[in-house]
Amino acid sequence: MRSALTAxxxxxxKDLLLEVRSKELVLPLLVFVLAxxxxxxxxxxxxxxxxxxxxxxVLWSALTFLGTLGFVRLFSLEREQGGLExxxxxxxxxxxxxxxxLLAGVLFLVGVEVVLLPIFSALFNLPFLLPRLWLATFxxxxxxxxxxxxxxxxxxxxxxxEVLLPVLFFPVALPAIIAGLATTSAILKNEPETAxxxxxxxxxxxxxxxxxxxxxxxxxxxx
Amino acid sequence: xxxxxxATPSGAVPIWERLLLGATGSTLLASLALIFLxxxxxxxxxxxxxxFYFHVPLAWxxxxxxxxxxVASIAYLWKGSERWDSLAYASAEIGVVLGALMLATxxxxxxxxxxxxxxxxxxxxxxxxxxxxxxxxxxLRAYAPKGPQGARFGAVLGIIGFLDVPIVxxxxxxxxxxxxxxxxGPQAEPGALEGPMVVTLLVSLLAFTLLFAxxxxxxxxxxxxxxxxxxxxxxxx
Numbered sequence: 001m002r003s004a005l006t007a008x009x010x011x012x013x014k015d016l017l018l019e020v021r022s023k024e025l026v027l028p029l030l031v032f033v034l035a036x037x038x039x040x041x042x043x044x045x046x047x048x049x050x051x052x053x054x055x056x057x058v059l060w061s062a063l064t065f066l067g068t069l070g071f072v073r074l075f076s077l078e079r080e081q082g083g084l085e086x087x088x089x090x091x092x093x094x095x096x097x098x099x100x101x102l103l104a105g106v107l108f109l110v111g112v113e114v115v116l117l118p119i120f121s122a123l124f125n126l127p128f129l130l131p132r133l134w135l136a137t138f139x140x141x142x143x144x145x146x147x148x149x150x151x152x153x154x155x156x157x158x159x160x161x162e163v164l165l166p167v168l169f170f171p172v173a174l175p176a177i178i179a180g181l182a183t184t185s186a187i188l189k190n191e192p193e194t195a196x197x198x199x200x201x202x203x204x205x206x207x208x209x210x211x212x213x214x215x216x217x218x219x220x221x222x223x
Numbered sequence: 224x225x226x227x228x229x230a231t232p233s234g235a236v237p238i239w240e241r242l243l244l245g246a247t248g249s250t251l252l253a254s255l256a257l258i259f260l261x262x263x264x265x266x267x268x269x270x271x272x273x274x275f276y277f278h279v280p281l282a283w284x285x286x287x288x289x290x291x292x293x294v295a296s297i298a299y300l301w302k303g304s305e306r307w308d309s310l311a312y313a314s315a316e317i318g319v320v321l322g323a324l325m326l327a328t329x330x331x332x333x334x335x336x337x338x339x340x341x342x343x344x345x346x347x348x349x350x351x352x353x354x355x356x357x358x359x360x361x362x363l364r365a366y367a368p369k370g371p372q373g374a375r376f377g378a379v380l381g382i383i384g385f386l387d388v389p390i391v392x393x394x395x396x397x398x399x400x401x402x403x404x405x406x407x408g409p410q411a412e413p414g415a416l417e418g419p420m421v422v423t424l425l426v427s428l429l430a431f432t433l434l435f436a437x438x439x440x441x442x443x444x445x446x447x448x449x450x451x452x453x454x455x456x457x458x459x460x
Contacts, residue, residue, distance in 0.1 A: 178394040
């Protein structure tokens with residue numbers, strides 16, 4: 001158990017260290033997602049009266065694109081210097097590699113979201129501290145990361161991966177995105193009961209995606 | 224894995240496939256005769272209602288095809304035999320074609336009945352998403368490496384994609400509950416079918432199921448031949 005945790009931490013640490021040294025993921029993703037929010041607020045005509053209707057769509061379209069770009073990078077890190085072979089030769093179960101890459105991905109995206117959410121709140125004149133909004137965002141991020149990592153590992157071996165990844169990812173991750181969207185929408189419309197229901201649904205989707213993703217990840221990595 | 228070196232099938236069309244093709248052709252002709260000559264025109268909806276006898280069987284065979292991809296994908300990951308992968312691939316390809324026809328005939332049917340070409344009801348949305356997932360499956364197979372790796376990728380998507388269907392359905396349904404006012408949709412289904420209509424529908428269902436079986440048998444055999452060719456090329460190189 002202890003050695004498993006050490007191995008898990010090792011995989012996460014490796015990705016974090018790479019990111020700290022190269023700064024190729026979190027910072028550019030943050031700028032990208034801010035640009036998206038600005039673009040979408042024009043596309044969806046975010047007048048003050050429309051904010052509760054428009055803001056969730058702006059946030060979740062931006063987060064979906066953010067995730068896609070993150071997943072494209074997450075495994076191409078491993079490809080460039082033959083890191084994947086190194087990971088595969090590690091004497092750890094494959095499920096740990098899944099968990100490690102998943103948590104690293106979640107940390108990167110949550111890192112972006114922690115900065116994004118206050119800015120988003122300011123841009124749309126929302127209260128800064130909406131704990132439920134933060135919770136909803138993180139939970140839904142975990143859910144779509146659980147599938148995203150699987151497709152990320154797949155896309156690294158395919159041609160046209162930048163296009164193929166969203167094509168595979170969007171339809172499959174739709175329930176997690178809908179759940180995040182619906183929670184956000186219920187929170188902004190001040191319907192705590194509906195928000196609570198969607199929050200538990202998000203959690204249920206997370207568990208389902210984690211189980212299926214974890215079970216199938218093994219087959220992606222191969223022998 | 225010795226199963227990866229299954230004997231390549233010969234190019235000859237086996238006798239049972241010829242029989243299946245004959246049965247498909249005659250049943251299809253019979254169902255066309257029933258649809259266009261025999262069954263009475265619907266009193267309320269008029270001639271356009273006849274597209275229903277295509278739409279329902281197309282939807283059934285498309286979902287059957289995706290179900291087969293799911294089962295064959297599980298079997299492939301479990302047993303590792305290339306045959307299962309060929310079956311999954313063949314079924315996905317046919318399913319995407321049937322699904323496209325299902326969506327098109329559905330739109331033709333929706334326009335006069337509901338007054339719109341499309342509505343984002345759970346059933347329609349789920350069908351569209353399912354179709355998109357298997358379109359993605361074909362893209363993945365085209366862009367992934369050939370051989371067992373691509374087959375494994377396909378199997379994983381075939382399984383995740385099908386498991387996703389009920390979740391998509393539920394989430395869309397609950398999402399729609401948040402937005403009342405969208406009452407048009409399959410909930411407003413017309414009343415019970417009359418006798419001749421039921422007969423026509425059943426014959427049409429049988430005909431399309433046979434058509435699907437024939438296409439699947441042909442595509443499966445072709446896929447096995449393609450794989451065999453690939454192996455020979457690989458062995459010579």
